[in-house]
Amino acid sequence: MCRWDPQIPLDDVHGLPVWKPETLVVFMASHPSKFSWDGISDWLWEACDELQHQLLLAELHDRPRAAWMKTAHLVNEGERPSLAQAVAAAAPTSGKGPYVFGYRERDEPSFAVDPQWIVQFEVMDYVLPAWWLARV
Numbered sequence: 001m002c003r004w005d006p007q008i009p010l011d012d013v014h015g016l017p018v019w020k021p022e023t024l025v026v027f028m029a030s031h032p033s034k035f036s037w038d039g040i041s042d043w044l045w046e047a048c049d050e051l052q053h054q055l056l057l058a059e060l061h062d063r064p065r066a067a068w069m070k071t072a073h074l075v076n077e078g079e080r081p082s083l084a085q086a087v088a089a090a091a092p093t094s095g096k097g098p099y100v101f102g103y104r105e106r107d108e109p110s111f112a113v114d115p116q117w118i119v120q121f122e123v124m125d126y127v128l129p130a131w132w133l134a135r136v
Contacts, residue, residue: 020059021047070099103126
């Protein structure tokens with residue numbers, strides 16, 4: 001269970017309230033250490049294919065620049081580069097990276113590879129270099 005206050009309405013699936021893909025991606029970007037990244041390369045691109053520009057901006061509303069830039073990075077890795085650029089361009093201007101994407105402590109078992117500095121999004125990525133494989 002996690003605590004998160006979505007900015008956009010929930011979807012309804014078989015009578016159950018569920019997050020929209022925009023809420024999921026912003027949560028993942030905002031709190032990467034609270035998310036299990038196992039198998040991320042199996043479905044991230046599919047979630048990103050479903051993202052709607054205006055809903056993504058609405059979910060990011062009133063969140064700090066770090067959330068916007070880490071979301072842009074995650075969306076870019078999910079093979080939506082134009083949407084990622086639009087998110088980065090719309091991000092609040094206050095603040096400056098580097099923004100840490102992942103665990104700050106390197107005692108997690110997933111760190112078989114070094115982190116990547118993603119210049120365009122001001123993100124130091126400790127997660128995806130270990131877990132990500134592009135869509136085939």
